[in-house]
Amino acid sequence: MIDLFVSAILLAGLYATMAYGLGLIYGVLRIVNLGHGGMIMVGAYAAFWLHERLGLDPYLSILPVAVAAFFFGIGMYKLLVKRLPRGAAGGVQSLLLLFAVWLLLRNAAYLLFTGNDQTIRTSYSTHSFHIGSAYLSWNRLAVFAVALVILAGLHFLLTRTYLGKAIRAVAQNPDSCTLVGIPVEQVYSFTFGLGTALAAVAGVLGATLFSFNPGFGATELLKSFVVVVLGGLGSVAGTAIAALILASVEVFAILLLPSYLTAAVGFVLLVLVLVLRPGGLFGQRVLG
Amino acid sequence: MISLPPWAPRRIYLAGFAIVVALIALLPFIHDNYYWHNQITFTLLIVTAALAWNWLGGLLGQVSFGHAAMFGVGGFVAARLQMSAHFPMLIGWLGGGVIAGSYALIWGHPTLRLRGPYFSIATIGVGEATRLICTYWSWLTGGSSGLSIPVDIDLKHQLYWYALGLAVLALMASYALRKSPLGLSLLAIKSDVDAAADVGVSSSRLQDLVLFLSGLTMGICGGFYASYAGFIEPVDMFGFDRSISFVLMGVIGGIGTIAGPVLGAMVFVVLKESLLAYYPQLYLGLFGISLILVILFEPLGLVGLGMRVLRKPIGERP
Numbered sequence: 001m002i003d004l005f006v007s008a009i010l011l012a013g014l015y016a017t018m019a020y021g022l023g024l025i026y027g028v029l030r031i032v033n034l035g036h037g038g039m040i041m042v043g044a045y046a047a048f049w050l051h052e053r054l055g056l057d058p059y060l061s062i063l064p065v066a067v068a069a070f071f072f073g074i075g076m077y078k079l080l081v082k083r084l085p086r087g088a089a090g091g092v093q094s095l096l097l098l099f100a101v102w103l104l105l106r107n108a109a110y111l112l113f114t115g116n117d118q119t120i121r122t123s124y125s126t127h128s129f130h131i132g133s134a135y136l137s138w139n140r141l142a143v144f145a146v147a148l149v150i151l152a153g154l155h156f157l158l159t160r161t162y163l164g165k166a167i168r169a170v171a172q173n174p175d176s177c178t179l180v181g182i183p184v185e186q187v188y189s190f191t192f193g194l195g196t197a198l199a200a201v202a203g204v205l206g207a208t209l210f211s212f213n214p215g216f217g218a219t220e221l222l223k224s225f226v227v228v229v230l231g232g233l234g235s236v237a238g239t240a241i242a243a244l245i246l247a248s249v250e251v252f253a254i255l256l257l258p259s260y261l262t263a264a265v266g267f268v269l270l271v272l273v274l275v276l277r278p279g280g281l282f283g284q285r286v287l288g
Numbered sequence: 289m290i291s292l293p294p295w296a297p298r299r300i301y302l303a304g305f306a307i308v309v310a311l312i313a314l315l316p317f318i319h320d321n322y323y324w325h326n327q328i329t330f331t332l333l334i335v336t337a338a339l340a341w342n343w344l345g346g347l348l349g350q351v352s353f354g355h356a357a358m359f360g361v362g363g364f365v366a367a368r369l370q371m372s373a374h375f376p377m378l379i380g381w382l383g384g385g386v387i388a389g390s391y392a393l394i395w396g397h398p399t400l401r402l403r404g405p406y407f408s409i410a411t412i413g414v415g416e417a418t419r420l421i422c423t424y425w426s427w428l429t430g431g432s433s434g435l436s437i438p439v440d441i442d443l444k445h446q447l448y449w450y451a452l453g454l455a456v457l458a459l460m461a462s463y464a465l466r467k468s469p470l471g472l473s474l475l476a477i478k479s480d481v482d483a484a485a486d487v488g489v490s491s492s493r494l495q496d497l498v499l500f501l502s503g504l505t506m507g508i509c510g511g512f513y514a515s516y517a518g519f520i521e522p523v524d525m526f527g528f529d530r531s532i533s534f535v536l537m538g539v540i541g542g543i544g545t546i547a548g549p550v551l552g553a554m555v556f557v558v559l560k561e562s563l564l565a566y567y568p569q570l571y572l573g574l575f576g577i578s579l580i581l582v583i584l585f586e587p588l589g590l591v592g593l594g595m596r597v598l599r600k601p602i603g604e605r606p
């Protein structure tokens with residue numbers, strides 16, 4: 001029981017990182033980034049490639065992958081997303097456009113790495129230790145720690161810096177931001193880059209725990225969406241709590257359901273949450 | 289003389305349509321190429337499914353990424369009805385269709401209140417959950433190893449005309465849903481739900497109706513596919529790739545138009561066949577690029593492109 005609870009908490013760290021990028025982009029640009037799953041997959045393969053070719057430890061590859069993904073995201077914004085109509089009418093179009101990006105990324109991954117399942121194996125992948133009766137793998141703990149650092153960094157960025165203030169302002173009302181001289185377009189492209197980078201980092205973290213193939217990221221995208229909808233938009237605390245709820249539900253479902261169906265729990269939860277609490281558990285909140 | 293409703297197409301177009309249908313129906317008597325016979329049967333089936341997707345995705349603007357759920361439910365229910373209960377084929381299809389339509393209502397009635405991206409995301413969840421549950425539910429679906437339905441070779445040949453019949457029905461239904469007074473209500477809902485409600489359009493009832501019709505047709509298509517392929521298994525029937533294929537056909541052909549899904553489905557089948565044969569590794573990416581081009585430059589897809597070539601004003605949608 002404690003085993004399960006601990007593993008739920010550790011899993012929640014990864015879920016929160018995955019979801020935050022999606023929530024950030026939706027909160028500021030009002031766009032559901034279906035390319036998010038693709039970027040998670042790209043992050044996983046980037047870590048894999050750096051590990052195989054250069055022998056770089058996956059945890060050390062977080063920084064270069066994040067930087068590269070950030071600029072990739074900015075490029076994607078300038079090239080594609082910027083041309084979309086904003087607001088409710090553009091909703092479905094942006095969905096389809098970013099979905100197309102996902103298809104392209106998947107195809108690229110097939111071409112470069114084939115469709116086989118891959119894993120990143122490090123010297124410490126299988127090491128674990130135990131506290132009382134609970135076994136913990138170092139890897140899961142490390143993922144959790146990295147996720148905490150990232151979330152704390154984001155919280156700091158959004159609440160304590162000038163840039164964060166601008167991002168929150170744009171999320172609230174882009175028109176008045178233009179009036180007071182905030183470069184809205186730059187904030188948009190920065191946010192899109194940041195969200196993309198977060199997705200890639202989540203992919204790196206996920207790659208240290210799970211095996212992956214070019215279809216990796218689809219389930220992760222849906223889980224991110226559950227977390228975003230549950231937690232409300234862009235609130236770091238809300239995201240963390242929602243991630244913990246999702247992780248616990250999944251982990252404890254193993255006790256009640258055959259293992260094959262535990263994967264369906266997330267999807268059912270997604271639909272239920274959307275129908276019952278479309279505003280999130282804690283009501284709609286703006287970033288911060 | 290049969291009296292037609294005022295929104296029906298002009299008689300000359302009707303006659304042209306009848307001639308085209310008759311030509312397709314007579315085609316197998318002219319050639320005896322099995323490959324083409326099968327290809328056209330399959331294309332007609334996919335055209336029907338794409339049209340059914342478009343009722344929801346195009347006419348109501350509720351883009352569904354989960355229509356494989358109804359396709360799969362229809363297919364497996366139809367197969368079960370024929371194999372275990374020994375119902376005749378058409379009753380099996382209809383049963384599969386009705387169950388699929390009802391299933392669509394069960395998840396769709398609550399989720400259709402969501403607009404735009406939220407609905408789409410919910411349908412991804414529905415599609416994937418259905419796939420997992422049905423793969424596990426081996427009593428219905430035979431589990432991962434699927435079901436084999438005995439195929440009669442003569443029947444398989446005749447299914448061509450059944451497919452043509454389905455496609456014609458779906459095309460007529462599309463026309464009715466687009467041009468009749470009901471179609472105007474749907475357009476109003478698509479443009480602005482609240483404003484439509486203000487002028488007395490019952491959005492939830494009409495959305496449910498369209499959803500049921502769409503699910504029903506999808507289910508019948510699934511049942512047809514089961515009879516036609518002779519073997520069905522959950523990963524293929526319920527797969528996300530299948531759901532995506534309906535979206536791609538609708539959007540690339542021209543979302544919300546009548547001719548669009550027909551064109552899209554034809555292009556899709558031809559492209560998929562030729563690409564899978566020669567460049568299997570490129571086909572996802574090619575559809576990705578087409579989708580990007582359509583969204584950025586030609587929101588009405590191939591139909592929009594055709595109108596631009598013919599210099600017709602976009603307002604006059606076919």
